[in-house]
Amino acid sequence: MKAAVVDSFANAPRYADFAEPSAQADEVIVNVRAAALSQLVRLQAGGKHYTSGEPPFVPGADGVGVLEDGQRVYFAFPRPPVGAMAERVAVKSAYTVALPDDLDDITAAAxxxxxxSSWAALTERVAMQPGETVLVNGATGASGRLAIQIAKHLGAAKVIATGRNPATEPELRALGADDFIPLNQPREALTAAFRTAIAAGVDVVLDYLWGPSAEAFLAAATSHGAGEAAPSISFVNIGSLGGTEINLSAGALRSSGVELLGSGLGSVSHTALVRAIGDMLAAVHSTGFQVQAEAVPLADVESAWARESSARLVLTP
Ligand SMILES: NC(=O)c1ccc[n+]([C@@H]2O[C@H](COP(=O)([O-])OP(=O)(O)OC[C@H]3O[C@@H](n4cnc5c(N)ncnc54)[C@H](OP(=O)(O)O)[C@@H]3O)[C@@H](O)[C@H]2O)c1
Structure with missing residues (x-):
């Protein structure tokens, strides 16, 4: 069958032949219709994610396809080495979810x-209460934009978005953000802006960046032992586009009310992630959750890899 094939972490995947998968006892074969090129897939294919396999393999963490009985499904965690960017995958039947008829293949995959990323964080990692305030750190990408919409849908009273590109503020407000903090300001000014936001109340941070902006937020959350307990804030790391490491002093942590958590592969079980995705997909039509998506033929995988697109690229075999 045809597939995208990673021969080396140094090169983009190429369109080539790859051995057909066969189903094991608890698996089904899915005829793939759409598989998204997410940050996770890019990182895995480049050997830069903690879940990366060894080449040769087919990249692709999840997608949309049709079972042999004709059922249209979302699927996740296809069995390596055949990831989702192939004509067919073998996947545990427990990792498939029937798709609502009102959701098209490309939108579902995208x-x-x-x-x-935010649905699992807000339902599996922190029990966000209706009326709380959520700060989305790094809200300009596909995940951050959806985090604004999903936090509001799950009951957040207020969502604060941050981003390094202030030109995105009107778009983020149109998606539901009530406030915007630009990240492209000097460290002291950014810390002061976070301190003002925390004084007004921040219950949950969904952090897509880590790096300097996370450091600035955590510095702003310290009370320096002023007498009152610092407010409780659940800080959930989800991505690391701003840096993979931060400096965090013990004193800063113990003088803050911050609870540091992560959400993703490893901290949430595969079953819970698939459940979260199924619940989220079921809500897309009624909520109108928006994502920019563009379908690209799987045969063009190599050039798709080189593209920088604001839309989520979805490869179609
Ligand atoms: N743990 C999970 O469950 C999970 C799930 C999905 C994604 N993620 C992670 O979440 C992160 C975001 O993913 P995504 O799907 O939203 O990616 P995306 O759609 O490609 O968007 C990335 C956005 O990040 C912004 N950005 C990049 N570097 C930045 C920086 N240094 N400071 C501020 N903004 C920066 C860019 O915005 P501008 O260029 O406009 O500034 C871009 O719009 C990635 O690290 C991804 O691996 C984690």
Whole structure:
């Protein structure tokens, strides 16, 4: 069968032949219709994610396809080495979810991973209460934009978005953000802006960046032992586009009310991630969750890899 094939972490996947998968006892074969090129897939294919396999393999964490009985499904975690960017995959039947008829293949494939990032964080990692305030750090990408919409849908009273590109503020407000903090300001000014936001109340941070902006937020959350307990804030790391490491002093942590958590593969079980995605996909039509998506033929995988697109690219065999 045809597939995208990673021969080396140094090169983009190429369109080539790859051995057909066969189903094991608890698996089904899915005829793939759409598989998204997410940040996770890019990182895995480049050997830069903690879940990366060894080449040769087919990249692709999840997608949309049809079972042999004709059922249209979302699927996740196809069995390596055949990832989702192939004509067929073998996947545990427990990792498939029937798709609602009102959701098209491309939207479902495009929205699953970025939508899951906040849905799982807010349902599996922190029990966000209706009326709380959520700060989305790094809200300009597919995941951050969906995090604004999903936090509001799950009951947040207020969502604060941050981004390094202030030109995105009107778009983020149109998606539901009530406030915007630009990240492209000097460290002291950014810390002061976070301190003002925390004084007004921040219950949950969904952090797509880590790096300097996370450091600035955590510095702003310290009370320096002023007498009152610092407010409780659940800080959930989801991505690391701003840096993979931060400096965090013990004193800063113990003088803050911050609870540090992560959400993603490893901290949430595969079953819970698939459940979160199924719940989120079921809500897409009624909520109108928006994601920009563009279908690209699987045969063009190599050039798709080189593209920088604001839309989520979805490969179609
Ligand atoms: N743990 C999970 O469950 C999970 C799930 C999905 C995604 N993620 C992670 O979440 C992160 C975001 O993914 P995505 O799907 O939203 O990616 P995306 O759609 O490609 O968007 C990335 C956005 O990040 C912004 N950005 C990049 N570097 C930045 C920086 N240094 N400071 C501020 N903004 C920066 C860019 O915005 P501008 O260029 O406009 O500034 C871009 O719009 C990635 O690290 C991804 O691996 C995690």
């Amino acid at each position: 929205i699953a991973n970025p939508g899951m």
